Amino acid sequence: MIEKERILIQSPLFAFLLWGVSWFFLSSSYQGLGLVLAVLVFLRLWQIQNKKEHLLLVIVCLFASFLLLEEKKIIEAPFQEQEVSWLVKPKWETKEEKENQTSLIVEYKNQEYQLWLPKKKVPSAPFSYWQIKGVVQNGQKARFQHGFHECLYFRGKHLAGKIMGKDVTVCSPFLPSWHQKMQLWIQKKVHAFPSCTQKYINQLLLGKNMTEGEVKKAYRQLGVIHLLSLSGLQVLLMVWVVRKILWQCHLPREITFFCELVLLWNIYWFCGQGIGIIRSGLQYIFLRIFQHFSLKPTLYETWGLAFCCHWLFCPSLGLQVGAVLSYLLSLFAYFCFYEKEKHGSLLFFFLLCLVMSRFFFEVSIWSTFWNFIFAPLFTYLLIPFLFGYFFIFSFFSFAPLQQLVENALRQLDQLVIFGNQYNFSLTLKPFSSILLCLCLVTFLWYWQRRFFQQKTKGLWWMLLLLFILNPCTLKKEMNVIDIGQGDAILFSGSHYAQEHYLVDCGGKIGQQGPKREDAERNLIPFLKSKGVWKIKTLFITHADWDHMGNMVALAKNFQVEQVMYSLGCDKKGTFAREKAAWQKIQPKTKFVPLIAGKQEKNQTLTWKTLWPKEEGSGRNEDSLVLQVHLGKRKCLLLGDAPKEVENQLPSLTTDFIKLGHHGSHTSSDENCLRAWKPKIALISCGYHNRFHHPHPEVLAVLKKEKIPYYRTDLQGTITYQVSLLGKEKIQVAIP
Known part of the structure; x- marks a missing residue:
């Protein structure tokens, strides 16, 4: 191997090895495969001259990968929160303002926490102890696969958790270090x-x-x-x-x-x-x-x-996007500007696809x-x-x-x-750990060839392989998305060019102003993480904001062929305004009102409208009630339909039922549940929502009828999968 190639693969190889093996170790089922991969690459390196120079780095890589087993324990740790009244030491230099909240790092018993306070309640006493009353949390888990994992974020920042402050009192001053004084001085100069x-x-x-x-x-x-x-x-x-x-x-x-x-x-x-x-x-x-x-x-x-x-x-x-991007950019700069490598831009695009798909689910x-x-x-x-x-x-x-x-x-x-x-x-689905590591090993194998003409061909084959294999799926899915206090259910097909159907799109209650859309925090990242760039049909069950408030955000980010809504929804001002705004962004989208009896069948799913029977005005009583067939299973989606509507539905049986009105006592009639004989109930509601959904009365009925249930507020996004062979599986984001 010539000297240039030997140096070229030397350190990046260890970094990529560390990256790939670490991802394997995040999943217990891949620990053995990750270790085998590490040994194989190590044996390949052993053939290179100056093998002693590589031994230490390989040991460091493997040791760091085993340390990730400790990180796994953090991921699996249960979520905890408690009311506290602590005397904390603020680090004023870490203060940041986001919307109407202020965050800064505080110290309590030699541990650091991220404190969140309303802007109006932040004291102007940087070098004094604060008496904080609030709720301390050890970090929320990701509410959906590949979502933001607060526990890992805190771990990366060396924080023990966060405090949601309710009240603060300034106490005695403390003597700041010269570092703190200097940081405060720098902060004032920046301002x-x-x-x-x-x-x-x-x-x-x-x-x-x-x-x-x-x-x-x-x-x-x-x-x-x-x-x-x-x-x-x-x-x-x-x-x-x-x-x-x-x-x-x-x-x-x-x-x-x-x-x-x-x-x-x-x-x-x-x-x-x-x-x-x-x-x-x-x-x-x-x-x-x-x-x-x-x-x-x-x-x-x-x-x-x-x-x-x-x-x-x-x-x-x-697992920190800033860290991966920082190291990736520096490697790109060395590769392109210092070595003047003609294949550098292609290599960079290859790496960028991997990183962007992992953290942002898309690449330009x-x-x-x-x-x-x-x-x-x-x-x-x-x-x-x-x-x-x-x-x-x-x-x-x-x-x-x-x-x-x-x-x-x-x-x-x-x-x-x-x-x-x-x-x-x-839009790219995050690459699986197996596919990622196989591609990296294949790329490194190509790069070590002495024939430079093969490198470009190998890189192009690598990119083509990634883009072809990654969207492939052999499963049909139903995802009850955790978007807080609202509804959003995604149905996806099992072929290469997947068709996606979205029932409702959520929307944060009370947020109808120019602030950052709630969809950018949950719905849009989730859809992109599933590789969604086009939605065949968006169903709007009725005109409440927590079911249709993210329509404009969807129109800005995804192509939608048609929007189907319960007849009479456009009589309500909120829906009419969202519809008008949508048509300015995507004028080709069809808006189709639905009434009982409308149905459609295709290779992805079959759906039928059960309610409303006549034109309404977008209220809960006018909610669109759908019966969906996914594979061999039937799903009954009730929207916010009350008990009066449930009792007027035609006689039927179902395997899955999405309870009406987020588990409110105004829905889920006991006699109807007994007649429908659902095998599993699904409840979509927000964590610690102000309406206290689901209602204890509804949970008692489910227990009485021996109907197992899943809740998005406690378990995050709920996913039902069925393979081409008929194998079924239900997963939750938070076990």
């Missing part, structure tokens, strides 16, 4: 800049996440969100400046290195302990250690060592083009400029220049938003 400049300084220099909004969404959909993880470049700039100054003073190499370590440690504390800062610092330390022993490391070696060392002490690193077709434009802009212009600009104008003020910079950054935001308007994103 002196205009808003858009603040946003980029916080994100790129201090490692603080940009507030969710139109700009951040545009960065994500263009496939350049990883550029906002470049917060480590300023570390190298500062260290380089200090090193040059110390060299001019003719200080010994050992003293210079010690001063650099002190500087790196302080940067780590001052700049928010961001992932990019840790990555850059570790890479620089390894580089200097190699140089001390007169070795000439490659950038791949320092990158791989930093990656493995970081993962060793933080096993959940690979034009991501390579936008990265070609924005990567040099951020790396060589924006970050160095912001570093010098912030350092100088923290002490001086020159309003015309500051306004000029602010306008330039606003134009950058507008450019990103404009580009996103003409962007085309490809």
Whole structure:
């Protein structure tokens, strides 16, 4: 093997191995397969020269993978919450504002928690103890597969949980450390800049996440969100400046290195302990250690060592999107700009598909083009400029220049938003662990070939294999989606070009203003995680907001062939407004009113309308009642139909029943349940909802009739699957 190829696969191979094996170890059923994969790759590496150089890193990789077994225990830990009244020590420098809430880190008994308070209740006493009354939680589990896992997020941030504060009282002051004073000073200096400049300084220099909004969404959909993880470049700039100054003073190499370590440690504390800062610092330390022993490391070696060392002490690193994007971008920069590798953009697109599908469920077709434009802009212009600009104008003020910079950054935001308007994103299901690791091993095998002409062919075959195999499914599914206090049920087919039917789309009660749609937190990510980009039919059972409030959000994100609704729904103002807004976004969508007797049969499912029998006005009494056949099973979907409607339905039997009105006592008549003989009841309601659904009376009826039930408030999304061979399975997100 020639030298260039040997160096090329050396460290990235360990990183990818660590990534793939770690994902295997997250699932107990794949532990043995993950270990076999690790051994096979290790044996392949053993054939490479200088095998001793690889042994330590392989051991680190395997050790880090075994540490993920501890992470699994955290995932399986039960959710807990309790009312508390604690005396906490706030870390004012961690304060962030999101919508009408403020979050910051507080310390209690040597453990750190994320505190959430309404903006109006946050005291202006940064260096005083606070008496907090509220509810402490150890972290919610993901409400659906591939969803946001709060436990792992807290683990990655080294937090014990979060506190939902209700009341706060300022107590005695404490003596702050000089680190805290300096961080507060930096924070005040940042707030002196205009808003858009603040946003980029916080994100790129201090490692603080940009507030969710139109700009951040545009960065994500263009496939350049990883550029906002470049917060480590300023570390190298500062260290380089200090090193040059110390060299001019003719200080010994050992003293210079010690001063650099002190500087790196302080940067780590001052700049928010961001992932990019840790990555850059570790890479620089390894580089200097190699140089001390007169070795000439490659950038791949320092990158791989930093990656493995970081993962060793933080096993959940690979589950943090910021960490993966930061390391991925730095590898891409080395690969394309330093080695000038002609296949670099293709490799980057390959990696981007894997990462974006895992975290965001979509990737921009034009991501390579936008990265070609924005990567040099951020790396060589924006970050160095912001570093010098912030350092100088923290002490001086020159309003015309500051306004000029602010306008330039606003134009950058507008450019990103404009580009996103003409962007085309490809929705991708998250790749399975088996498919992911097989593709990585295949790619590495191709890359080690001596024949360069085969590399491009191998990469293209790899991409083609990923895009062809990933959407394939051999199962039909029904998903009762956990969207809080509302209804949304997805039916999916079992063939390659899946057909998707959505019954209701949820909507947060009381949220009908310009705030971020509730759908962006649950419904849209779930649908994209299932590979949905087109919906054949959207059923709206009636005009209550918790059943149709996310219609516009759906229209912005998915193609919908037709919307079917109970006859008379458009008499209600809320539905009429949503319908008008929808038709402006997707004018080709058909709106079809339904009445009892309408039915349809296709290869995905068969459905029949049982109610309403006449035109209504969108009330609960006018709810669309559907009987759906999925495979050999029958599902009865009651919407919000009350008992009076249930008693007027035709005689029938069913296997699954979605209880009416989220389990309210106004629905689920005992005699009807006895006549329908359902095998399983499904209850869609929000966690700790203000209506106290499901009602104890309904649960008592289910227990009396010996009908097992599933609840989205306690168990998250409920999934029923049936394979082509007829094998059935019910899964819940939270066992």
